Amino acid sequence: MKTEIELGSAGAVVLDLIATINENRAYLSEIDGAIGDGDHGINMSKGFSQCRDALLAQPTLPGLAESFDALAMTLLDGIGGSMGPLYGSVFMGFAETLAGHQRLDAQLFGQALAQAVADVQSVGNAQVGDKTLMDTLIPARDAYLAALSQGEDFHTALGGMVAAAEAGWQSTKALQARIGRAARLGERSIGVLDAGATSCFLLLRTLGSSLQSRLV
């Protein structure tokens, strides 16, 4: 049974995340255009691309903890507005939890995920139901931790995380925004997906499958 990931050689997980954002650049902006200002894809792709350049400029790709840290720092350095601090917090949470470890197991990933969610929430103060990326992130964390406590293995727990992320993402459609730019629209924000929840689902899905493929 595969239970662990070699952190030192898993930096490419971050490259996968970057690729996901860049592939969905237009899609994310389009979703943001409906009830936001239409720049979510641009904002995200700006920061993620900067990180890609930075990582590829290294002689060898850093490990996963270092790559998460690089992503967090480029986001905090490269994009202002809200996305820098929010996603910066997410990936800094991962980076800090993984730092110093050789291997990532189900337990440690649970800690990292919990840390990431706690950090982003302390910065953004959004709750489930506010129609933000937290509607993806919080159920994903809860599902993952629940799976662990039910004795599921790493692979299965990741699958549970992604499924919950998707459900949470879809739940934003029916929600009225209470935070962020779309909150201004009141009831008019109901009926479409939230942009941040979308990018968050795409990232978690890629994270899940990319980690699963590296299990040894």
Next chain:
Amino acid sequence: MKTEIELGSAGAVVLDLIATINENRAYLSEIDGAIGDGDHGINMSKGFSQCRDALLAQPTLPGLAESFDALAMTLLDGIGGSMGPLYGSVFMGFAETLAGHQRLDAQLFGQALAQAVADVQSVGNAQVGDKTLMDTLIPARDAYLAALSQGEDFHTALGGMVAAAEAGWQSTKALQARIGRAARLGERSIGVLDAGATSCFLLLRTLGSSLQSRLV
């Protein structure tokens, strides 16, 4: 034969001039609208009306010299732009020449008219043919002085002045403006009368008839 005017009791000549301008307020602005900025009637009537108020506020109407002086000063005080100094000079020329005199005869009026034209020209620097009020004023002066030198009487010379003013005024239609706001239009300024030349003709016509009616 009537050869003179009692200056002390002729202040009402200036009231006639004021009435002329106020009656033609809309007409003058309309003409200015064609190749200028459409405010000539407003500008003129503003200054002339102020003078009317000032004159009528006096216990008795001042004499003609003082009334001309009041008109000049109100124009210089009440309207900026070009009309204040130009017409201010005209009436100051009259006022200064008449000052200290009891009676106005043909000779003295000739001096006053010449002085007025010289003063306004020194301020405005316009020549015959520039499509300004000088196209009315200069021929009017010349005709008046020519009549005098040909031995005509005051009444007749005034008639000659008005006729020449009218011809000069009409001549502006065919002219291309070389000075003032309309000069910008180049050839497009040809074909319509000049606003200042119009007000100047109306003023000289009223001046002529008003003086003629006061000859004793």
Next chain:
Amino acid sequence: MNRVINDPDQVVEDMLKGLLRAHPELEATIGNPRVIKHRDAPQAGKVGIVTGGGSGHEPAFLGYVGANLVDAVAVGEIFSSPTAKSFFDAIKAADGGAGVACLYGNYAGDNMNVKMALKMAERAGIRVMTVVANDDVASAPKGDEARRRGVAGEILMWKTAAACAAQGGTLEQVIDVAQRTIAQTRSIGIGLSSCTIPAVGKANFHIEDGSMEVGIGHHGEPGISVSAITPAATMARTMVEAIVGDLPFGRGDRVAVLISGLGATPLMEQYILYGSVAELLADAGIEVVVPLVGNFFTSLEMMGVTLSVLKLDDELESAMRYPCVAIGLTVSKEPL
């Protein structure tokens, strides 16, 4: 929309290039071109004054970097918060060992980026305290002040806090002055036309000809009401009433008044408004002892105005009069 720009995506970079050429007393920090600091910052032993915010509000924010004013500023994209790293770099640039007061406006992005910057500063061992301006009465009802946005009142907070710092105030004292200033300041805006972010290319929002938006935000955030445009005297009444009742201000108060054009409203009109504002305040027994009228905090080429009123105490009044030199505000040393 006819603009004096090169690449619409590079307007901030191009502006900074020109700004730095024109003002040798200002410089970008080494390693972060989006942080502008005063040549003399940090000053050993002096509390550093930092602010930051989106661009498009010039002379805010960078125009208030100056002698006895702000030490370093984080510069964001147009109408978008600077990055956390930029806030942190500004904090570093302003730190002379006595701590840094980070005085900024209450916007989601700024709040989050400052929060992250504080984490970085903590890691770097720099003591930072913050005050977040929330002077805009129109952005949330009374009782819900924490949700209100910061607008032109921020300038007053920078001015008083910086004067305190320049005179040797401790971090706690500087923060207290900033806190008191913003707590005693109320602002409101009226928008008369929209503005266009060059990179976006179309109007940010819309205001009908003949309409005005009372309570508009600095980025076109919706106000309290959209109504038919009124004479300036009535606008003044609307604004003064909203402000005076909120704190409240009352008979005998001495105040600083700051009227700022939002960009395209001529100075002539700002003075017309000021005339009515001053009259209304005088009628209410409130004395304007520090009047400021001009384009202090703009929103690109929006038409409209904001009014800010600060209730002074002796310390704040002398802080407002303390000499300073910056692009946006110079208080000259007397006598000349």
Next chain:
Amino acid sequence: MNRVINDPDQVVEDMLKGLLRAHPELEATIGNPRVIKHRDAPQAGKVGIVTGGGSGHEPAFLGYVGANLVDAVAVGEIFSSPTAKSFFDAIKAADGGAGVACLYGNYAGDNMNVKMALKMAERAGIRVMTVVANDDVASAPKGDEARRRGVAGEILMWKTAAACAAQGGTLEQVIDVAQRTIAQTRSIGIGLSSCTIPAVGKANFHIEDGSMEVGIGHHGEPGISVSAITPAATMARTMVEAIVGDLPFGRGDRVAVLISGLGATPLMEQYILYGSVAELLADAGIEVVVPLVGNFFTSLEMMGVTLSVLKLDDELESAMRYPCVAIGLTVSKEPL
């Protein structure tokens, strides 16, 4: 056009009311509300500095009344010369017995009204000398300089002449400085949108979206050419070439550069333009030692910019740096 005004025919009166409330150091003369003087004017033995012009250019003209700057100003209707009487009253208000320098711009109305004011001053026994600014290279070809209009370069002339007067210069010396300043100044404007005189209610002229008018005047007077809008760097090149070739300016010259927004063009864009201008001048070996960027001389809410360049000598440079305090320009005394 949404404005902050009351009666469109009273905008100048209403502005003056607000201005005088906001600036206790300024006052209207007794008997003529259209003349604004500095509280301390006239100063016995000091040459008086007077200017004047139409309104709508704020902070010009009245914003330059101040300590070590203009003593008194004649205020006209929007875009219309003040009356002869107002120029005369300003001269009287500025006369401290050492004569008065009347420094104004080359417009038909101003020329005539000043001429009449001089007659009145002569009668009143006040010695007045005049300098008429003609810095706008676009308004008439080289060789025909006497026909050129005065634009933002007037500010530079007021600044240097006033510094000379403040330092005890005689009328002849003050006039010489003003004359030299304007003779060594060249300006040009680019217009990007029209403006609306409130009392008229419709645009003064028209500029297509996507077009710019090179050489536009301060009231929308037609320029040299209307062309498709270019990047700021190209605008800078057009303006610098027109100016530098005219005087001409050359390698080794030290200059003051004044960029003024025409009203609605954001400060951000003015700095973008300045960056290119400074670079082009540097390439030509011309050093900018006094840079000024801001809304110094506007045309209501026109979009666009003007560029003025003054070739300095030692005396003019130190005059530009001489401390002064006014709404439009404050040069602080160093050190603070």
